[in-house]
Amino acid sequence: MAQEEVQNGGAEKVAAVTFTAVKPQLTVEAPKAVDAVQFYKSAFGALEVGRTLHPKRKADQELPHILSAQLELAGSTILVSDIAENYTPVKAEGSGCVLCLETEDVEAAIAKAVSAGGVAEGEITEGDGACCGGRVGKVKDPYGYVWLICSPAKKCADVVA
Amino acid sequence: MAQEEVQNGGAEKVAAVTFTAVKPQLTVEAPKAVDAVQFYKSAFGALEVGRTLHPKRKADQELPHILSAQLELAGSTILVSDIAENYTPVKAEGSGCVLCLETEDVEAAIAKAVSAGGVAEGEITEGDGACCGGRVGKVKDPYGYVWLICSPAKKCADVVA
DSSP states (O other): OHHHHHOOTTTTTSSOOOEEEEEEEEETTTTTTHHHHHHHHHHHHOEEEEEEOOHHHHHHHHHHOOOEEEEEEEEEEEEEEEETTTOSSSSOOOOOOEEEEEEEOHHHHHHHHHHHHOOEEEEEEEESTTTOOOOEEEEETTSSEEEEEEOOSSGGSSSSS | OOOHHHHHOOOTTTTOEEEEEEEEEEEEEEETHHHHHHHHHHHHOOOEEEEEEEEGGGGTTTTTEEEEEEEEEEEEEEEEEEGGGGGGOOOOOSOSOOOOOEEHHHHHHHHHHHHHEEEEEEEOEEEOOTSSSSSSEEEEEETTTTEEEOOOOOOOGSSSO
């Protein structure tokens, strides 16, 4: 592979983008996320460091809808999220595993990914996104994988289970 | 959630297992891995730090079969692998994204995951595994995700693209 290909591909005109984290997000059918978190603790020794619940589901439901549980595993972070039709702004299609890429500049990151051949899906949403709140956009790559481009997680520390 | 649940679930009798890394592995239909790697470089600024090719495909094929390309992205490692019927010891079913968990004790890790409710699939294989060689076993969790339990990657540094 030629050295110059390593640099930037076809995206020379797009601003540089820095990513601060990549986190696999495992989506499970609601309300199984609470069980899945327990399984990953038991099976792999994962440590839950944060949990973001759907605000409208906190009060009136016995089993809360988990927007995102943050698990530490082998020095990395994985996310586990309940998926349900009415409560899920960003849903994986085809694959239940989504990759969350955190960056301060969501728009520039999406633009760069699109210029490289990805397809932006939907609008950038704010608030109760799948990645611990903040701003979230979605890009599907040419190989079928969905990447959530999101602003860095900040709210998880509020809700530690 | 009760504090004692955090500890070990139902796996008290199983040896402690330490994981050294968790790496999402994105599988793509062969021979598209080479293109996918280029896309992740262009779109997200990923840096390729290693590539393991199928040894039998190096000599006689124009496009090598990529068992595993290691990409560094936002401080984490992701793997990109060609999937083809004849050359793939461990294939994702349902989801194209697999999670590789590295540990020195593959057997104990699989036993612990199984005691927690996972299902071991196939035998532990050695050599040209999906995670840069070494020993690889496979556990499907109750939520459909496939985890490759593998010995730490060592051979990637040999083949830098």
